[in-house]
Amino acid sequence: MTRPTPPRYLQRDRRWHPPAYAPGYKTSVPRSPRQALVSLQNPTATELTGPSFERMTLGPHDNDLLMNFRQGTEHDGLPVGERIMVFGRVLDQFGKPVPxxxxxxxxxxxxGRYRHKKDQYLAPLDPNFGGVGRTITDEQGWYRFRxxxxxxxxxxNDVNSWRPAHIHMSVMGPALSSRLITQLYFEGDPLIPHCPIVHTLNDPDAVRTLTAKLDLARSRPMDALAYRFDIVTRGQFQTYFENQG
Known part of the structure; x- marks a missing residue:
């Protein structure tokens, strides 16, 4: 019996990612490293494998944020706002699906308000919206949220900084070392080019990897628009991760 070939990782192109220290994005200043980064030449088995989510049990509405925090009955208590679907594929650095x-x-x-005790924005909380969800990708790497x-x-950040509409995403990938935490923006949002975080990116193509594309073919008529956001966990075409070292 032959042992499986361990995953092969590509060198990250650091010109693609922003610097950890970006004074225009003020919170990066205290969070940036003070010493040179250390490159791990020989990953351990822990970094190359697991964990496995195949037997993880999810609730019936874990990926449906219209339903998983609602306080009302079947015919009321839905969150306020434009109903959308966000879907896409999780891929590895070689374009293979991550199931x-x-x-x-x-x-x-x-x-524009989070359900978090430290969020002091004057917008009201929605009693029927929790703002969190989770799902497991299928065999072809597809995921979906409503x-x-x-x-x-x-x-x-400055006198009049506004964050574009965005959703934070966390993907474990094929191993612990390939976990990605990122965020998606929405195609056509006029606030994207004004965002100080986006300004840390030097390559317009990197910004495009963070932009979910409108997909009318997948939208539900009289119900919800659909946006596609594919995620690459590692390698040359990795989805951008802010403040990645």
Whole structure:
């Protein structure tokens, strides 16, 4: 019996990712490393394997944010906002699907406010919207969420900074070392080119990897628009991860 070939990882192109220290994005200043990064030449078995989510049990509405926090009955209590679907594939660095991996997401409500005790934005909380979800990719790497489009919100980067509408995503990938935490923006949002976080990217193609594309063919008539967002966990075409070292 032959042993399986361990995963092969490609050198990350650091010109593709932004610098860890970006003064225009003020919170990167205290979070940036003070010493040179250390390259791990020989990954261990822990970094190359697992965990496995094949036997993980999910709730019936874990990937449906219209339903998983609602307080009302069958005919009321739905979240306020534009109903959307977000879907796509999780791929590895060679374009192969990553099946049975955990995809998690969190977002602000339609008014731009998070359900978090430290969020002091004046927009109201939605009693029927929790803002979090999770799912497992299928055998071809597909995932899907139903939610409401999040609203933009101000943040204290400078006098008048606003975050574009966005959804945070966490993907474990094929191994612990390939976990990706990123965020998606929505195609056509006029706030994207004004965002100080987006300004840390030097390549327009990197911004495009963060932009979910409208897919009218997958939309539900009289119900919800659909946006496609594919995620690459590692390698040359890896989906951008802000402040990645």
């Amino acid at each position: 049975q991996t955990l995809v998690e997401m969190w977002q602000a409500n339609a008014g 939610t409401v489009r999040p609203g933009p919100y101000p943040w204290p």
